Amino acid sequence: MRKAPAVQQAFVLHHYDWSESSLILDLFTREQGRMAVVAKGAKRPYSQLRAVLLPFQRIQVTLSKPAKSADGEGPEVVTLRGAEWAGGATMPAGAALFSGYYLNELLLKLLARQDPHPALFDAYADTLPELHASEDAQSQAALRAFELRLLDQLGLLPDLSLATLTQTPVQAERGYAISPEAGVIASEEAAALDGAALVQLQAALLHGSGAALRQACAPVLPALRAQLRGLLHYHLGQKPLRTRQVMLDVQKLMERI
Template identity: 60%
Template sequence: MASSRSAPQPAFVLHQWDWSETSLILDLFTREQGRLAAVAKGAKRPYSQLRPVLMPFQRLLVLTTRPKAASTDEHADILLLRSAEYAGAGAALPPARLFPGFYLNELLMKLLARGDPHPALFDAYADALQALAVAPDEAPLRAFELLLLRETGLLPELSRTTTTQEPVRPGQHYRLSGDSGLVVAADEAARLPGSLCLALQAALDADDRPALRRACQGGLPALRAQLRALLHYHLGAPALRTRQLMLDVRRLLDAPAPPST
């Protein structure tokens, strides 16, 4: 775990847990130190100044320090939150986009180790939240999945096949394999056109997030299926909790009303 900070740093709250009657443990995503665990003492008190600040999807400035007894404490990797303030800027996620936001948070918590800085990914996450606040489709989600996989070294190059190193052809179709990377696809429903692979790789190489979202819009159904399979392969889990909860809510809303009594 990195040393304590001497100045506030940008951060987002990914998740929080009850620690006591008055305090919380936070999973923070910071720009300079990556994911951190920090205890926010007294944050649950009704008049705590931290209470309205420690909300998900709000850009914050946080100051953390290491507890004095960290060398002997069994919770030595948990820092103390000394201060947190709203950093402003950005549109709030509307209620209909909260589930996608929590989905991004869960991906970060499961794919990033604590104390591993990813400043470019931090910026991409902040940008994805802004796009989600105004975008009516899922392109920001697919674009962030691609950036997350690339940043963690799990995304193969999309301009050539992984095993044979043959250049991707615009008229050919491909799929993402957890074992073999990018491979030529057989007759499968969710195939990635070569033209899409090339557009995605060009946007990734240019670090152009708006262009990446535009490229994703050109093949959302196939891209969703391929990235979902690749993420599940590396996560070793059949389903993410936020995705399953979102499906359960949709089924509940689509279910016929119970008979009146």
Template identity: 55%
Template sequence: MATRRNAAAPLAAYVLHHHDWSESSLILDLFTRELGRIVVVAKGAKRPYSQLRCVLLPFQRLLVQLGSKRQEEGTEVQLLRSAEWGGGGAMPGGAGLLAGFHLNELLLRGLARQDPHATLFDTYAATLPVLASGDDAGTAAALRAFELHLLADTGVLPELHVVTATQRPVDTGARHLLHPETGVQPLRDGETGLPGAVLTALQVALDARDLAGLRSACLGAPVELRNQLRQMLHYHLGTSALRTRALMVEVQKLIEP
């Protein structure tokens, strides 16, 4: 009986992406705390009178219940039986909206289906309100913290407080490179990299699961960290460019004088 109750319990979820399945239905990528990233079909969701129509929105916490599974073009698709709003703040707008789609793209590219990441789910949920705050520096730090969590949770982020090749502690007074293949390595004088003190602070916060501390550490070298993580993400996600990042660049060009 306990197993049946657990199986029927609503799942916390966010909509990452959707596309049309028929004239009246949608296929959705959901990020759930319990099951990870899953694909569901929402039958009739496009109909004007559907209760799902105004609920299945990005960046809104949902409580969903699933039905039967089926194979659709080689992908396991589950039936979305119901979905209701699970609470949360306003949807981010402007630059925050683009930042939110950046998070969704990272999850779509970086996570395998049916692979739960409960801590990353909680980090995603805690990041969305920051994106809606309008604080540019805070938004940038929140993005970097999420990217670090994604890389760490998927097992591709090296230990940041040691030089990867030697496993010796980084020199907190020197700069280091965060390389996708060779990990953390020291730099020569004059080269651009991340301060060892920042790398150490990032690792301490990651180990302690201290999201606020991680965001604070990201403020120590915002531009350098963004550039280093960009290379890491492109390498491990198998892409030379993220669509949302390219869109951010184009938007920035339009608003700059």
């Protein structure tokens, strides 16, 4: 296993109170994936970490070497030795804030700890600036592109250019659905994606460009959202994501005002 660098790029996905003065951070690092890290003294009023350990801000962290728990039987504990802001976009607002927390919740629930995904880290960093305060088409394309990249990186997305059962190329004008168990299958449902769109999505995934993938998502947003929602629900379980439920509740509240 390759030794982790002394300084790593990271994002704070979530944090928990650990004591009156400290936090446990769920970090998404480029080099080591998702990690639980103790930030001692981070809650103190004059701690320099308070202004750094914020969600959606790219930071550089220095971590201690893993140490065994006091009883020697628990998981290894990693301590945050230092953190600095690494530049980038400011804190999102409005709908973009909900969208950002939605991405974080996906990563928290689908990524195993200590499982590096450098390309996914880069995709996350590339997606955040594309999220806008209003739920415009650009923001929706960015979300769909990230969902595709996440599923692809975790090995949960079939080759979109092939009918999975027969391994034959999809037909450009024929409709297809993405089944969690059967892969790409012919479909006549309203939310089906045509073969031409699937080929473009697969090509953009292989190309690796976030901009190219968002461009491929843009013309088929409603159908793609429905297909990816089904995939994510299957792999997450039937319990809805908390972020999505909060967003729906806020929308209902706004409709009453």
